[in-house]
Amino acid sequence: MFARPFRVKSNTAIKGSDRRKLKADISAAFPSLSADDVSELVPNKEELNVVKVYAHKGDAVTLYVLHKNPLFFELEKRLYPTVYVLWRYPNLLPTFRTWTPVLQKLIGGADLMLPGVVVPSSGLPDVKQGNCCAVTVVNNRAPVAVGTAAVSTAEMCSLGMKGRGVCVVHTYMDNLWAFGDKSGPPSLPDAESVGQGVNGEDYNFDEEEVEEEELSLAEQAEEKGEKSNEEEEGNQDDQKHPQEIMDALLFQCFLHALKSKVKKSELPLLTSTFLRNHMFSCCPSGKQLDIKKSSYKKLSKFLQAMQQQHNLVRVKELTKGVESIVEVDWKNQALRSFSAPEGIDDEAVLMQDGGEGEAPYNPPEITTLYSVSARLGPLFLEANKRKGAVLQPAEVRSIVTEYVKNNELVDENNKNYVTINPTLCDCLLEKSEYQEVQSLKWDDLFSRTLGRMQECYQVVFPGLAPVTRKGHIEPIDISVASRGSNKKVTLIKNLEVYGLDPAVVATALQRRVQASSVLQPIPGSKDKVLVQIQGNQIHQVGNLLLDHYRIPRKYIQGLEKAPKGGKKK
Numbered sequence: 001m002f003a004r005p006f007r008v009k010s011n012t013a014i015k016g017s018d019r020r021k022l023k024a025d026i027s028a029a030f031p032s033l034s035a036d037d038v039s040e041l042v043p044n045k046e047e048l049n050v051v052k053v054y055a056h057k058g059d060a061v062t063l064y065v066l067h068k069n070p071l072f073f074e075l076e077k078r079l080y081p082t083v084y085v086l087w088r089y090p091n092l093l094p095t096f097r098t099w100t101p102v103l104q105k106l107i108g109g110a111d112l113m114l115p116g117v118v119v120p121s122s123g124l125p126d127v128k129q130g131n132c133c134a135v136t137v138v139n140n141r142a143p144v145a146v147g148t149a150a151v152s153t154a155e156m157c158s159l160g161m162k163g164r165g166v167c168v169v170h171t172y173m174d175n176l177w178a179f180g181d182k183s184g185p186p187s188l189p190d191a192e193s194v195g196q197g198v199n200g201e202d203y204n205f206d207e208e209e210v211e212e213e214e215l216s217l218a219e220q221a222e223e224k225g226e227k228s229n230e231e232e233e234g235n236q237d238d239q240k241h242p243q244e245i246m247d248a249l250l251f252q253c254f255l256h257a258l259k260s261k262v263k264k265s266e267l268p269l270l271t272s273t274f275l276r277n278h279m280f281s282c283c284p285s286g287k288q289l290d291i292k293k294s295s296y297k298k299l300s301k302f303l304q305a306m307q308q309q310h311n312l313v314r315v316k317e318l319t320k321g322v323e324s325i326v327e328v329d330w331k332n333q334a335l336r337s338f339s340a341p342e343g344i345d346d347e348a349v350l351m352q353d354g355g356e357g358e359a360p361y362n363p364p365e366i367t368t369l370y371s372v373s374a375r376l377g378p379l380f381l382e383a384n385k386r387k388g389a390v391l392q393p394a395e396v397r398s399i400v401t402e403y404v405k406n407n408e409l410v411d412e413n414n415k416n417y418v419t420i421n422p423t424l425c426d427c428l429l430e431k432s433e434y435q436e437v438q439s440l441k442w443d444d445l446f447s448r449t450l451g452r453m454q455e456c457y458q459v460v461f462p463g464l465a466p467v468t469r470k471g472h473i474e475p476i477d478i479s480v481a482s483r484g485s486n487k488k489v490t491l492i493k494n495l496e497v498y499g500l501d502p503a504v505v506a507t508a509l510q511r512r513v514q515a516s517s518v519l520q521p522i523p524g525s526k527d528k529v530l531v532q533i534q535g536n537q538i539h540q541v542g543n544l545l546l547d548h549y550r551i552p553r554k555y556i557q558g559l560e561k562a563p564k565g566g567k568k569k
Contacts, residue, residue, distance in 0.1 A: 001075075001169045002176040003109035004056040014048045014064070022048075022064060026072065029079045029132075030092055041071060041085065058383050058399065069180035075169065078132075083172045086134055086143040087186055093134040093143070094125035096166055100137045106145050107173050112166040114156055128152045133166060142185035144172040246294040250302060253289055255338040256282035258312065258328055266503075268324040271315065273501040275299055276461065277361070282340075292465070310334060322527050362462045363550045364499055366473060370396055371454035379403060379427045379449070390456055390468060400449055411439055418445050428452065461499050473497065476545060478558035480536050490538060492531040493522060498551060502529040505544070509533050513540050538562040 014022070023042050027033065033041075042048060043066075051063040051070075062074040069084045086092055097118040098106075106112060112135055117124070127133055127149040135145035147168040156165060170176050172185060257278035262269065275291075283289045296302040300323060306312045312335060314327035329335070372380050372389045383399040385391065391399070404410060404418050411417040417439040420429065428448040429437055440448070457473045460466045474494045483489050495502050506517040510533070517533040533541075539562040545551045553559070 001055050001057075001059065001061075002171075002174040003107065005175050006053045006055045006061070009052045009054060011049055011051045014050050018050070019044070019048060022072075025079055030081070032092060033089065037089070041088075042066070054384075058395070058402075060384060063176075063179070065179075067181075070176055073170070073176065080132060080146055080169060082170060082180070083143060083146065083177060083185065084180055084183075086146065090136075090141045090143060090188055093132055093146070094127045094149075095134045095136050095141075095143065096125065097136050097138055103137055103144055103171070106135065106168050106171045109168075111150070111164050111168050112145070112147070114159070114161040114163055114165040117156075117161065117165050119161075124153050124156060126153050129155070135166060135168070135171075139189065140185065141188035144185060146170045242293065243295045246290065247296070249283070249287060249289060250279075250291065250294050250296070253279045253282040254302075254306060254312075255335060256340050258335055259338055260340060262325075262328065264328070264330075267328065268316070268318060268326045270501060270503075271299055271303055271323045271325060273504070274325055276464075276499055277501060277504070280462070319521060319527075361500070361549055363552075364462075365460040366552075366555070367392065367458045367460075369456040369458055369468065370450055371456050371470070373453055376427050376449065376452055378423045382406065390458075393450065396449060396453070397446055400446060404445075416441055418442060459497075473555065475555050475557040476551065478538050478541050478556065478561070480538065480561055487534070488536045490533050490536060490541060492533075492541060493528065495531065496528055498549075498555065500549065502531050506531045506533065508544060508548075509537065509540065512544065513537050536563050 019042060023038050026038050026041065027035070042064075046066065049063075049065040051065055053061050053063060055061055059075065063070045064072045064074075070082045071085050073080050073082060081089075081092060096112065097120065098112060098116045099118065102112070102116045118138055125133070129149055129152050131149045133147060133149050134143035135147065136143050145166070145168050147166040147170075150164040150167050151159070257274065261278040261282065262274070280289055291297065291299055291302065294302070296305065300315075303313065303315050303323070303325070307315055310332070312329055312332050313325050315323050316326045318324050318326070369390050369392060372385050372387055372391070374387050377387050380386070380389070380399060382403060385399065407421060409419045409421060409424070411419055418424075418441075419439050420437060424440075424445075425434060428440070428445070454470060455472060456468055456470050458466050458468045459473070474497050476492065476494050476498065479491050481489055481491055492502075492505070495505055502519055506519060509515075509531070510517050513533065513535065515534040515537070517531060520530045520532060522528045522530050538559065542556065542559045542562065545556055546553060
């Protein structure tokens with residue numbers, strides 16, 4: 001269930017009455033826990049959060065989170081413990097054992113099949129179909145997965161240990177585990193499991209191979225949780241508030257960028273470009289620069305503090321709503337005494353720019369999304385998606401398919417058609433079609449649904465939070481215009497949409513084609529600039545955008561206007 005990322009709907013502190021109800025539910029679901037155990041898991045005076053999430057298939061799940069670790073999750077009114085709880089109480093649930101290599105399959109979303117179950121000398125645990133149970137690996141009693149029994153113990157034996165054994169809903173190293181502190185399972189030796197075979201027989205797994213698999217999984221977990229662990233250790237060592245740590249990192253990257261990245265010839269420099277192309281590249285490996293987690297919250301406030309408190313820079317609004325760094329005090333004592341921390345190789349960073357002279361550029365990830373419109377509200381109501389909910393095309397397809405199946409609308413005579421009920425009629429048909437159209441093909445059903453949704457797009461720049469906007473993303477527009485004496489010039493606009501600095505692109509083009517370029521403000525746009533370069537340079541602009549900046553061709557408009565090559569007659 002949590003093999004893929006889930007979406008958080010809300011995160012609130014639990015109320016006193018809900019806390020008491022949760023304790024009662026835990027005691028009822030897990031009677032082996034004493035009152036003291038329950039009080040330890042759900043303490044009265046510590047903040048416990050209720051986090052409501054949607055799994056990738058649309059299932060609504062409620063998480064109960066203490067000290068950043070999810071303790072229990074509720075699915076379809078049933079309470080399950082997470083691996084974090086099971087590591088403290090390994091005997092809380094009936095347990096099935098498997099081999100370490102099988103765990104990798106479970107993490108990927110597979111269920112535990114009976115041929116992979118290790119049968120101990122004491123026999124399998126006594127469970128009924130649907131009972132909550134845990135999964136461990138040989139040589140360690142610490143559970144690594146939680147699920148429900150697919151069949152009873154008696155049926156497992158009568159089936160000859162073939163088929164599905166445990167329907168897995170949560171595993172160590174899945175996205176629910178990653179929602180916590182990403183710690184690894186404790187080592188709880190289990191002498192009973194050593195030397196046992198599958199289904200009571202000898203099994204041909206090499207012990208060294210199993211040990212290597214365990215080591216590999218430990219390394220994966222360590223790598224996956226490295227960033228958060230480093231941050232937490234840093235917090236404990238320094239005894240600082242997270243905001244103070246981010247402030248210090250921000251100031252360090254600011255000084256580093258001024259000293260080693262910014263040149264006097266680049267000024268004035270857009271503040272957004274300074275952050276994206278210079279400060280982010282100065283962030284030490286293993287750390288992430290996030291202004292929203294600092295005390296400043298905004299780049300403009302941070303730069304204002306650097307100007308007023310340290311006199312390092314002077315920031316000015318050259319065009320309405322767009323700030324630029326116009327001056328740097330290179331003689332400032334703080335800047336002169338700053339030395340780059342170890343682990344950041346300035347020369348290596350500069351070599352990644354492809355010889356164009358600017359900081360390394362990573363193209364944004366652009367995803368087409370769809371927003372639920374008021375007209376389609378009834379169709380998405382069963383999936384708890386209300387007006388304005390933003391979905392990926394695959395999610396839309398899944399929700400529509402589920403709606404059709406739940407309402408038994410598949411045409412019995414032809415499975416390729418879907419019968420139109422009143423809801424689909426109101427949502428998808430035109431008024432002129434109400435009496436005529438009785439059914440639609442699946443493809444037509446999906447295309448009509450998407451066609452009646454508001455198209456959106458999400459842009460994710462490296463190191464920044466995703467940005468979602470309505471409508472179509474504007475492509476980079478390249479065109480050729482005539483100036484005085486019929487001279488041709490190439491015009492490029494919308495570079496800012498893709499995180500490109502027009503000044504840097506203009507400089508790179510100048511070097512490539514040895515022609516002059518100028519920047520011009522675009523009328524009616526407060527934060528966009530037009531790049532103009534002499535001659536018909538569409539071919540060179542295309543090569544720069546496609547090869548160097550790696551912008552996908554579908555986001556570039558006007559490449560077909562490049563001059564055709566060939567011999568002159």
